[in-house]
Structure formats: structure tokens, C-alpha cells
Amino acid sequence: xxxxxxxxxxxxxxxxxxxxxxxxxxxxxxxxxxxxxxxxxxxxxxxxxxxxxxxxxxxxxxxxxxxxxxxxxxxxxxxxxxxxxxxxxxxxxxxxxxxxxxxxxxxxxxxxxxxxxxxxxxxxxxxxxxxxxxxxxxxxxxxxxxxxxxxxxxxxxxxxxxxxxxxxxxxxxxxxxxxxxxxxxxxxxxxxxxxxxxxxxxxxxxxxxxxxxxxxxxxxxxxxxxxxxxxxxxxxxxxxxxxxxxxxxxxxxxxxxxxxxxxxxxxxxxxxxxxxxxxxxxxxxxxxxxxxxxxxxxxxxxxxxxxxxxxxxxxxxxxxxxxxxxxxxxxxxxxxxxxxxxxxxxxxxxxxxxxxxxxxxxxxxxxxxxxxxxxxxxxxxxxxxxxxxxxxxxxxxxxxxxxxxxxxxxxxxxxxxxxxxxxxxxxxxxxxxxxxxxxxxxxxxxxxxxxxxxxxxxxxxxxxxxxxxxxxxxxxxxxxxxxxxxxxxxxxxxxxxxxx
Numbered sequence: 001x002x003x004x005x006x007x008x009x010x011x012x013x014x015x016x017x018x019x020x021x022x023x024x025x026x027x028x029x030x031x032x033x034x035x036x037x038x039x040x041x042x043x044x045x046x047x048x049x050x051x052x053x054x055x056x057x058x059x060x061x062x063x064x065x066x067x068x069x070x071x072x073x074x075x076x077x078x079x080x081x082x083x084x085x086x087x088x089x090x091x092x093x094x095x096x097x098x099x100x101x102x103x104x105x106x107x108x109x110x111x112x113x114x115x116x117x118x119x120x121x122x123x124x125x126x127x128x129x130x131x132x133x134x135x136x137x138x139x140x141x142x143x144x145x146x147x148x149x150x151x152x153x154x155x156x157x158x159x160x161x162x163x164x165x166x167x168x169x170x171x172x173x174x175x176x177x178x179x180x181x182x183x184x185x186x187x188x189x190x191x192x193x194x195x196x197x198x199x200x201x202x203x204x205x206x207x208x209x210x211x212x213x214x215x216x217x218x219x220x221x222x223x224x225x226x227x228x229x230x231x232x233x234x235x236x237x238x239x240x241x242x243x244x245x246x247x248x249x250x251x252x253x254x255x256x257x258x259x260x261x262x263x264x265x266x267x268x269x270x271x272x273x274x275x276x277x278x279x280x281x282x283x284x285x286x287x288x289x290x291x292x293x294x295x296x297x298x299x300x301x302x303x304x305x306x307x308x309x310x311x312x313x314x315x316x317x318x319x320x321x322x323x324x325x326x327x328x329x330x331x332x333x334x335x336x337x338x339x340x341x342x343x344x345x346x347x348x349x350x351x352x353x354x355x356x357x358x359x360x361x362x363x364x365x366x367x368x369x370x371x372x373x374x375x376x377x378x379x380x381x382x383x384x385x386x387x388x389x390x391x392x393x394x395x396x397x398x399x400x401x402x403x404x405x406x407x408x409x410x411x412x413x414x415x416x417x418x419x420x421x422x423x424x425x426x427x428x429x430x431x432x433x434x435x436x437x438x439x440x441x442x443x444x445x446x447x448x449x450x451x452x453x454x455x456x457x458x459x460x461x462x463x464x465x466x467x468x469x470x471x472x473x474x475x476x477x478x479x480x481x482x483x484x485x486x487x488x489x490x491x492x493x494x495x496x497x498x499x500x
Contacts, residue, residue: 103428118151
């Protein structure tokens, strides 16, 4: 027995030495996910946050422009309610059609090309809009603008793929600051330019941020995750090395190696068994996020323009109710108080960002989205109550806060849940479904509102409640989870049991 035990110990020691020598000679490898986490947060990410966040300024200005310019074109071209609503619908139609196309191109040929082309496209057609000779030309050109904005929204994917997982829940919601700045900028242009130079010059001034961003975007590289998935490992390595030097850090020891993903941008993956339930519920969640957000924006401008608010302290001007039956064309431009109310409501989009970040980190993505949808429904119904102008401003402020946070959460969840191979087209499909909500919202907020305020606000509240219930059935929680490379390739921190 003693001899046998000695033999076993001797063999065990030899085996340990052999395994140690093999481990020392075996080459080391790392993935893009490990490289991104190793580089961590630094100067590059600040540059990325500022430039890509500024893209939200452009998108916000193009969307909020609709609320500011509606009273002006209504008067100039003698438009009825449905014609004013159709302007917003055409913008979202362009967004919806081009959203899927841009997602496919971004997965096939790169995120950078799509976003850069979107800036140029949106600025060009926005400029042409200011020269519209008629209502028909105006809605056509705004539809083209919507197509360009759809391309720039792929910048969120590009930004997400560079940010380490532990910083995503903090940095991505902060992009709302840029959206707020864009909204406020177009309102300020409305206050200062429209009364003196007209709405056409307001649009011309509004493209200046797009022109600036076209130059700044040259400092942002293509996504290293896309480059690896496309088989361009050396380009990805060059990108990661540049980011590491900028952040004063180094890449992990070893060689960058990941399998090439030959099937990229395949929409069938979105409805495959692994993602079918996730995709269906996300499409509806995006529909509701857009429907409720633009419903809140357009409802507020419509209530102010037509003086449909139930106010206990209304002045003589706001006591006059305006409806389509009384006059075919009513020229009721926003006064300074209306612009101020819209400005204050814009601040609501960033005021509760700390709460948004806290919810994402503490409760996760799914519970946060459900809570925010229920709060949205609650505040939509409160807008109908009789209150003072100050009370309405507070309610509008809170409503804009929660619907904006809805968008933050659904953007983050979508970018995290889909793999790199279909992340852009997944985002493209989701944004397209969201624009269906944006297309319907104007007809509720701008047409039905004239008939009944409570009837117009109820659909927004009901869809939010249904969405809150649906979110509970999302099968995957993405908080703290690494980004997937493909449906068949799982990073070390991802388990296949995440999938149903």
C-alpha cells in the first residue's frame, strides 16, 4: 500500500509539471468583448459620448420641429387638422421604411458608413424643405428627412458596441441631455426666428448642427465588433489599439481571435426560436415608446395652440377655444408663454436621469420598463384634470420625464439583447415599429384632440398599461451581461439558459 501511494504521488507531480509546461507554451487569445472591458472607460469614450450624443441633437430638432412649425404651415396653406397630422406621419413613414434598410446595410457593410450618410441625407433634404413651394412638396421632403434620421439612429448601436458593460446603464441614459438640448434649441429658434424671419429660415438655421457633426464624425472609428464579425481582424485590432493608446492603457495579452460571422444582417434570426418572443414583445414596446413620447409632445402643442386645457386660472386669450368647425383656417401662432411651457417640459427629459440610472442598475431593464410604462399611463390621464397653468406645466414636465426614460430603457435593452451579427437590423426593425406609433400618434393627438381631450389621451394610457404587462414576459434580463457576438457564439459571461 505504501509503495502504491508513493507511485500515485509521483505520477501526480509529473502530471502537474506537464500541464504547467503546456499552459506556458499554449498561445493566449482574447475577444473584442474582453478587449473592450480591458480598455475600460477613458478619453475615447468621452469623445464618443459627446460626438455620438450630439447626433441626438439633430434627431430631436427634426422631430420637435414638427410641433413648432405646425401652427405656421396650418395658416400659410389653410390646412385642416388631418393635413397637419399627415406631416408628422410622413416623417415617420420615411423613418419606418428606411429603418429596416439602414439596419441591414449597417450589419452588412458597417455602422459608420450608414450614420455618416444619414447626417448628409437629413441635412440636405431638411434644407430643401425650407424652399417647399406647396404642402405636397413639404410632406414629401419631410419624408426624405425621416429616412436620413433613420440612418443616424444607428449611431446608438455604434456607441453601445464601444462602451464597457458596467458603464452602459450610466452613459446611455445621459444621451437624453443631447436630445433635450436639440428640443430646446428648436423651440428657441421658434421663439426668436419665426416671429421675425419666418419658419423657412428657422429650418435653414436648424441644419447647422448637422453640418458640424459631419466634420466631427471623422474622429469616430468603425465598430471593432463589426470589423471582427466581418472578418477584418487586423482593422479591428488597429481600432482597439488606437482606443487603448487614447485611454493610456493596453490590450489584453495574446492575440485577438474570434470566428468570422458569415451570416450577418439576416432578419430571420430575429424570429428564430431563440429570439422570437423577445422580438415580438420588443416591437410592441418600441411602438408604445414612440406612440406615447410623440403623443405627449404633439398633445402638449395641440392643447396650447387650441387652448383646449381645462385651466382654473386661464387669461382672456386662453379662454377662447378653437376648433375646426368654427373656422377652416385659424392662425394661432404660439405666444411667448406657450414657448416657455414647451421649454420647461423639455427639461423633464433630463431631470430624472439619476432616477433612470438608479433603476437600471438596481432593478434591471425589464422591471424599470414596466414601472415607467405604468407611470406614463398615470400621467397621461392626469393631464385631463382641471388645474392651473403651473399645474399643467408640472404634469407635462413629469409626463415628458417618464416617456423619455421609456425610450432610454428600450434602446439600451435592444442593443444589449441582440448579437452583433443582427444588432443593427434588430434595432432597425424596432425603430421601424416605433415609427408606426409615431405615424398614428398625430391623428390621435392632433385630430381626435379637437373632439375630446379624454378620448385622445386614453389610447396612450391604455397602450402603456398593456406594454407594462407584456414586458413581464420578456425572457432575457440583460443587466451586467456581455454583448453577444452571434446567436451561436456566447461570451464567457453568457449562459445558453438565458434563451427560451
